[in-house]
Amino acid sequence: MNLHDLVNRPTAWLPGAGEGGGIVVSSRIRLARNLKDTAFPGWAGEDECAHIWRRLVPTLREAPALEKPLQVDMGDCSALDRHILFERHLISRELAERKAGGGLFLRGDEGLSVMVNEEDHLRLQALRPDLDLSGAWREVNQLDGELERDLDFAFSPQLGYLTACPTNVGTGLRASVMLHVPGLVLVKEMTAVVKGMAKIGLAVRGLWGEGSEASGHLFQVSNQMTLGEAEAEIIGNLEQIVTEIVEHEQNARWRLFEQNEAYLRDRVGRAIGLLTHAHVLNSKEALDLLSDLRLGIDMNMVEQWNHQVVNQLLLQTQPGHLQKQQGRRLKPGERDVARADMVREQLRQSKEKRSGNSDE
Amino acid sequence: MNLHDLVNRPTAWLPGAGEGGGIVVSSRIRLARNLKDTAFPGWAGEDECAHIWRRLVPTLREAPALEKPLQVDMGDCSALDRHILFERHLISRELAERKAGGGLFLRGDEGLSVMVNEEDHLRLQALRPDLDLSGAWREVNQLDGELERDLDFAFSPQLGYLTACPTNVGTGLRASVMLHVPGLVLVKEMTAVVKGMAKIGLAVRGLWGEGSEASGHLFQVSNQMTLGEAEAEIIGNLEQIVTEIVEHEQNARWRLFEQNEAYLRDRVGRAIGLLTHAHVLNSKEALDLLSDLRLGIDMNMVEQWNHQVVNQLLLQTQPGHLQKQQGRRLKPGERDVARADMVREQLRQSKEKRSGNSDE
Numbered sequence: 155m156n157l158h159d160l161v162n163r164p165t166a167w168l169p170g171a172g173e174g175g176g177i178v179v180s181s182r183i184r185l186a187r188n189l190k191d192t193a194f195p196g197w198a199g200e201d202e203c204a205h206i207w208r209r210l211v212p213t214l215r216e217a218p219a220l221e222k223p224l225q226v227d228m229g230d231c232s233a234l235d236r237h238i239l240f241e242r243h244l245i246s247r248e249l250a251e252r253k254a255g256g257g258l259f260l261r262g263d264e265g266l267s268v269m270v271n272e273e274d275h276l277r278l279q280a281l282r283p284d285l286d287l288s289g290a291w292r293e294v295n296q297l298d299g300e301l302e303r304d305l306d307f308a309f310s311p312q313l314g315y316l317t318a319c320p321t322n323v324g325t326g327l328r329a330s331v332m333l334h335v336p337g338l339v340l341v342k343e344m345t346a347v348v349k350g351m352a353k354i355g356l357a358v359r360g361l362w363g364e365g366s367e368a369s370g371h372l373f374q375v376s377n378q379m380t381l382g383e384a385e386a387e388i389i390g391n392l393e394q395i396v397t398e399i400v401e402h403e404q405n406a407r408w409r410l411f412e413q414n415e416a417y418l419r420d421r422v423g424r425a426i427g428l429l430t431h432a433h434v435l436n437s438k439e440a441l442d443l444l445s446d447l448r449l450g451i452d453m454n455m456v457e458q459w460n461h462q463v464v465n466q467l468l469l470q471t472q473p474g475h476l477q478k479q480q481g482r483r484l485k486p487g488e489r490d491v492a493r494a495d496m497v498r499e500q501l502r503q504s505k506e507k508r509s510g511n512s513d514e
Numbered sequence: 515m516n517l518h519d520l521v522n523r524p525t526a527w528l529p530g531a532g533e534g535g536g537i538v539v540s541s542r543i544r545l546a547r548n549l550k551d552t553a554f555p556g557w558a559g560e561d562e563c564a565h566i567w568r569r570l571v572p573t574l575r576e577a578p579a580l581e582k583p584l585q586v587d588m589g590d591c592s593a594l595d596r597h598i599l600f601e602r603h604l605i606s607r608e609l610a611e612r613k614a615g616g617g618l619f620l621r622g623d624e625g626l627s628v629m630v631n632e633e634d635h636l637r638l639q640a641l642r643p644d645l646d647l648s649g650a651w652r653e654v655n656q657l658d659g660e661l662e663r664d665l666d667f668a669f670s671p672q673l674g675y676l677t678a679c680p681t682n683v684g685t686g687l688r689a690s691v692m693l694h695v696p697g698l699v700l701v702k703e704m705t706a707v708v709k710g711m712a713k714i715g716l717a718v719r720g721l722w723g724e725g726s727e728a729s730g731h732l733f734q735v736s737n738q739m740t741l742g743e744a745e746a747e748i749i750g751n752l753e754q755i756v757t758e759i760v761e762h763e764q765n766a767r768w769r770l771f772e773q774n775e776a777y778l779r780d781r782v783g784r785a786i787g788l789l790t791h792a793h794v795l796n797s798k799e800a801l802d803l804l805s806d807l808r809l810g811i812d813m814n815m816v817e818q819w820n821h822q823v824v825n826q827l828l829l830q831t832q833p834g835h836l837q838k839q840q841g842r843r844l845k846p847g848e849r850d851v852a853r854a855d856m857v858r859e860q861l862r863q864s865k866e867k868r869s870g871n872s873d874e
Contacts, residue, residue: 416851420793431787433780491776 157226157235161470161478165242166265166281167332168465176452177400178285179332179372182243183294183389186317186326187276190306194318195256195271203255203271210270213304214259219297220268221261229254234483237474243281248272266293273318274326276301285396287329287389295385314381322380329389330376331396332361336449337406338399339371347399348373355379356395361441370441370468371449375399407453422450426458430501435494436486440471463504467497517586517595521830521838525602526625526641527692528825536812537760538645539692539732542603543654543749546677546686547636550666554678555616555631563615563631570630573664574619579657580628581621589614594843597834603641608632626653633678634686636661645756647689647749655745674741684741689749691756692721696731696809697766698759700781704733707759715739716755721801730801730828731809735759767813782810786818790861795854796846800831823864827857 167180188194195203207227214220226239228249236250245258249272256271269277278297280290308316315326322328338344348358361372375396377388410418425446429435435443448464450456469475471493477484480492527540548554555563567587574580586599588609596610605618609632616631629637638657640650668676674684682688698704708718721732735756737748770778785806789795795803808824810816829835831853837844840852 416793420854423791423793424788427787427789427791428784429787430791431783433776433783494780 157224157231157238158478160242160264161238161475164462164465165244165469166263167243167283168468176284177334177403178396179283179334181282181285181287181290182279182330182332183287183290184277184279184328185294185298186274186315186322186328187278187298187301187305188308188316188318189275190308192275192308194273195275196273196318198271200255206275207255207257207270210276210305213301214268214270217259217297217300219261219266219293219300220259223259223261223267226258226260227254228252228257231257234474234478238478241469241472241474244279245269246272246277266297268297274322285331285393285400287331287393291329291385291389321378324381325383325385325388327380327385327388328376329392330374331392333373333375333396333399333403334371334445334448335373335399335403335406336371336445337403337410340410341406343402343406344373347402351375351395354395356392369438370445372441372445407449411453418449418453419455421446422453422455425450426456429497431498432494434490435471435497436490437471437473437493440493440497441468444468444471458505458508459501460508463500467500470500471497517584517598518838520602520624521598521835524822524825525604525829526623527603527643528828536644537694537763538756539643539694541642541645541647541650542639542690542692543647543650544637544639544688545654545658546634546675546682546688547638547658547661547665548668548676548678549635550668552635552668554633555635556633556678558631560615566635567615567617567630570636570665573661574628574630577619577657577660579621579626579653579660580619583619583621583627586618586620587614588612588617591617594834594838598838601829601832601834604639605629606632606637626657628657634682645691645753645760647691647753651689651745651749681738682740685743685745685748687740687745687748688736689752690734690736691752693733693735693756693759693763694731694805694808695733695759695763695766696805697763697770699731700770701766703762703766707762708733711735711755714755716752729798730805732801732805767809771813778809778813779815781806782813782815785810786816789857791858792854794850795831795857796850797831797833797853800853800857801828804828804831818865818868819861820864820868823860827860830860831857 167182189206192206193202198206211225214223215225236245239245239258240247240250242264244260244264244267246269249256249258249269252271258267258269260267265281267279269279278294280294282290310316314324317323317326335344338347351358355378357376357378359374361369361374375392377392379388425443429443429447444464444467447456447459448461451459451461451464470479473489476489476493476496479496484492527542549566552566553562558566571585574583575585588596596605599605599618600607600610602624604620604624604627606629609616609618609629612631618627618629620627625641627639629639638654640653642650670676675686677683677686695704698707711718715738717736717738719734721729721734735752737752739748785803789803789807804824804827807816807819808821811819811821811824830839833849836849836853836856839856844852
């Protein structure tokens, strides 16, 4: 496997083959771990980071849970490849900016990975489609155990795992769920929901993490607390809240449908009209239109397409993926034209395939 | 023929059958005439207007040029039918508001008509598709001659024909041309063109006359002067100016195409996407989208549709036509849904018919 293979396929959190993916798009668990008696990456010099990297490589290569992973050394990684890994939620913005002495180990299905020398020496991450925090926890926990056999982690009996940023001390665990909530946004209740979650110690962010806008009605909800709660408790709490949000969202959708079906059909119809006919499309508009199309599929208003093609386009319309696919750097104006061409073509092919299948 | 027949067919200024209709949509000539020694309609009482109407009916019924016209007495005309006649440019807003003692005589093809007791006793009107002011003038002039054999018109050897409003005294002639100039609007040159025309004594108005917005990039250009110029001179001047505007418009379109083909294709594509997929469409948006589709057809960017269906929809998306077709009064919200349904359906049928034909 190499990076080129990634671009045209679905990723762990956006299943391509199944019909899955309703309101909860994906679940993610990450664990922060650091080596004992070793400076955190932010304090370590270039040489020390390179040393840490070399020390971790053999362990990560051989960790059974990673199943002979793809190894990406940031020092050898082009700007475009970094961008693609970021768009697939496999590396953070911070790691994408690192020059050398850090990188990524990635299981073939992208469901399990480890970032090396981001803010912490190790960031273990499991990604799953749908609401499945327990499944993600099992995977990441197994990997954590495998690594611990080989490595000495910085750990305090009072505090738990030690991390570069105090907000991660303790379990080092961040559980997060990506939600698609156009209904709550359209009935103007999402602001209240976000406020309510903040009160009970949850963070709400846009599709690409902290500071990113909530394009495409996609939000990430995650725990803020890592200290004083057991892993199972953190995960259980988040799962419960998410289940409640999902109910609110379903309720909002059906209220919209009952009160103004024409408005909803118009919204979905216009999204389809523009996605299949525009010749210039920026990534924000593409994301928003794909969100409306996805809503239409969820609500059985759309027959020509399924979640699969929408999920695929959600990734492929991003600037990095788009340029990788085109095989060259594109100026922003050129990108918008290439994006519109690609979206029209993919939706055309997918519709033909589907109507072909249904004729059988 | 009755009014019900009108709704589903093209009108004189929007040919339905042909492929005609580029930048100049239609040409119109109207003549204002009044009876000698008789109060103008605005000064005449109800009884006197009824008397004038009765006096004019036999002459207009028998005028050969009108070919046994449809006679519409405003006293018997429903609000919806008035609206339809107004939308077809066959009566003015003023006549549409008259209760009785006035009306319309209409030749079957709608190309020639007479309004009775609008601002003047008689308003003769000839409507032609494309740029054909001379053709319209021939028709209206012939009708004028036929009426003059039977009627005594108010005429002053010094001033010419006398009219209720001094701006019409003299020839009583207003020549106007409807232009579709999206190119000039998009390159932001239309404001300058409008100013230039005002300087040489031409008026520029929107699709539905004075005070109406220039929806759908449609503008009416007409002479302001009726006194001191012969008919042929007025018509010749206007024809020359219009020919220049057409050149400017063509130039603007090709500049747009050369400088930013993607933008133009996007504009046309989006219009098609929305017209074929929206479920809620107000009349202003419909007009604007039809304008973009028309531009696409003019520029050979669109194969699925021709001018015919666009012209048809230009009329049928108007509130009066829409309600007549649905056979009932519709609230504005209901209209927008019915309009979107109708547009989608007509475009679907027209596309199927066209692709069916091309398969033969």
